[in-house]
Amino acid sequence: MATGRTHRPATRSRGIPEATVARLPLYLRALTALSERSVPTVSSEELAAAAGVNSAKLRKDFSYLGSYGTRGVGYDVEYLVYQISRELGLTQDWPVVIVGIGNLGAALANYGGFASRGFRVAALIDADPAMAGRPVAGIPVQHTDELEAIIRDNGVSIGVIATPAGAAQQVCDRLVAAGVTSILNFAPTVLSVPDGVDVRKVDLSIELQILAFHEQRKAGEEAAAGTAAVPAATREQSATDQGPDGDVPAVMPA
Structure with a gap:
């Protein structure tokens, strides 16, 4: 294959x-x-x-x-x-390693869409010695000490980083040094890579912030539309009820 x-x-x-x-x-x-x-x-x-x-x-x-x-x-x-x-290169087998088997890494390992789209999870790797040998999605987790050998033995050119931000660059450097030329980064940090290495970043917090921006804008537009819908006579009456400086008088006239 x-x-x-x-x-x-x-x-x-x-x-x-x-x-x-x-x-x-x-x-x-x-x-x-x-x-x-x-x-x-x-x-x-x-x-x-x-x-x-x-x-x-x-x-x-x-x-x-x-x-x-x-x-x-x-x-x-x-x-x-x-x-x-x-x-897209999906008519061939692409072995992938996932580094960082916390909640996110485990969820990625359990994702059933890899195989049907031309990707094979060749290894799951984590720095925690207590994780070594523990099966996740039917694949035993291996320690990061074995990273280079795993990449070499499986011909891996695509790596997935699902580590905390502080560990991501070091993992990236090791992946690149071992021959990985494409990286999918889920860690909330920007990676520095040499020319010839492709990085795709998936940052869920950024996507949520963009959605929050659009929600805020929609709320502002709805508020503006609501103001525009108030009859002009009502707005004019409201203006006459204000004091000389535009404030509502503390005591309303009888």
Whole structure:
């Protein structure tokens, strides 16, 4: 079985823009759902809606893959699943190590979607000696002392960091020194890596803060809309009830 050490995805060499690459997993997820329902073809409009993009952007993205669909018929679902999977490098086995088997790391280890998407959890690694040998998701946890040997023996090129922030950079350095060239970072810190190493960061607190911003803005818009809905006569009466400096008088006139 091929491993991540000897094969790389075709997207870089084919000149596909990074923005398009970022949307390919969205298309693949939507197409996989259609495939599971035995839907043979899909229009660009239907697929774009399922993926949350506009149809013009979808057609442009697919043009980089050399896939243009058939007028009046649409896109062949199974062929697109294969084509996008090939571009993303998912038609081969990618062994992955997860470092840091706390609550988050254990949840990731138990995630059932890795295998179906071309990834195999090759090892679970933790610095706590008490964790060594303990099975998580059916895989025995190994100590960080074995990190380099695990990466070498399994041909690992993708590492997942789920450690506390203070340990993340040291773990990252060891992964890179051992030959890992792609890292998915769940630790709440920014990692420093050399050229040629790709890092994707997943920060749940940042995502929640962005949602809080949007909630606050929506609340402000609703409040503004409520003020605008008050009849003008009422607002004018309210203004006449105020004192010379705009304050409500302490004693209202009889």
